[in-house]
Amino acid sequence: MKKTKIVLEFEKDKLDALVFYLQKKEEKLEKELETVIEELYQKRVPAVTREYLESRIVSESKPKSEKIKEQHSVQINTSATRNETIESMP
Numbered sequence: 001m002k003k004t005k006i007v008l009e010f011e012k013d014k015l016d017a018l019v020f021y022l023q024k025k026e027e028k029l030e031k032e033l034e035t036v037i038e039e040l041y042q043k044r045v046p047a048v049t050r051e052y053l054e055s056r057i058v059s060e061s062k063p064k065s066e067k068i069k070e071q072h073s074v075q076i077n078t079s080a081t082r083n084e085t086i087e088s089m090p
Contacts, residue, residue, distance in 0.1 A: 006037075 019029055042050070 022029055
């Protein structure tokens with residue numbers, strides 16, 4: 001999965017205070033921001049688009065040998081269907 005860095009501008013004093021209070025609760029700013037952006041993504045990106053992107057991510061993360069097996073399986077099933085169709089013709 002490709003990742004992109006996000007750069008934001010925020011007042012230094014406010015950021016220092018935020019980090020200070022997060023550390024008191026043993027929390028990390030990055031983790032909190034990831035949670036917020038994920039919630040925003042879920043809220044604003046249509047479900048169909050999220051499903052499409054997730055299917056691409058899963059496909060990209062599969063090892064090459066698994067992809068080849070899937071392609072081979074599809075070719076075998078296609079051939080079997082074609083042969084059955086030909087045999088069932090009068």
